[in-house]
Amino acid sequence: MANVATIEVKQQNLLATLREFFKTLLRDGGVHALLVPQRLPMKNVVMPALVTDPEKLDGADPLAPVFPINAAKVVSKLTRRPVDGPIAVVLRPCEIRAFIELVKLKQGRMDDVILISMDCLGAYSNVHYPRFAGNDGESSTLRFCEAALNGKGTAVEDVDLSPACKACEFPIPENADLLIGLLGMDIQK
Numbered sequence: 001m002a003n004v005a006t007i008e009v010k011q012q013n014l015l016a017t018l019r020e021f022f023k024t025l026l027r028d029g030g031v032h033a034l035l036v037p038q039r040l041p042m043k044n045v046v047m048p049a050l051v052t053d054p055e056k057l058d059g060a061d062p063l064a065p066v067f068p069i070n071a072a073k074v075v076s077k078l079t080r081r082p083v084d085g086p087i088a089v090v091l092r093p094c095e096i097r098a099f100i101e102l103v104k105l106k107q108g109r110m111d112d113v114i115l116i117s118m119d120c121l122g123a124y125s126n127v128h129y130p131r132f133a134g135n136d137g138e139s140s141t142l143r144f145c146e147a148a149l150n151g152k153g154t155a156v157e158d159v160d161l162s163p164a165c166k167a168c169e170f171p172i173p174e175n176a177d178l179l180i181g182l183l184g185m186d187i188q189k
Helices: 014-028 071-078 093-104 128-133 137-149 163-167
Strands: 033-039 046-051 087-090 113-118 178-180
Touching: 014 033, 014 087, 014 137, 033 071, 046 071, 071 087, 071 093, 093 113, 128 137
Parallel strands: 033 087, 087 113, 113 178
Antiparallel strands: 033 046
């Protein structure tokens, strides 16, 4: 049976709460490194980044409705050889499924990898995301999550989720070691 815990959302900011959780994992959780979607400082872009310093997680944005690359391939390359210690990786459910397939093909290893995922709300295409996010990616992520979780939909003006996300039948990660549930939860508490 799985253990269940609740994380209190501080100051009604889900992203800040997740960042603090990830910092705690790096500081106290016995995790050597964390691969997490990170907002790059020079552009309004979110890319997977391998972080070893908890203080470098201020740009982490695992809920951003975009993924320019499938991080399963990144995890595959990181794990082909033994690593120095446990690595936690924050992946979408589809990325976890892709990584598991790569492991089956001997293109990655599950040893010392902690799979972290959350209920996926979908993502915009790489063309549409910059129009959606504008110049303030963090607040656009929070707006997206609030609209999606409150049933207001994800379409904004002429921007909607990518066709693959619209057709996805498995937005809940079944193979994650650590699941952060969002669907049906009050993200303000």
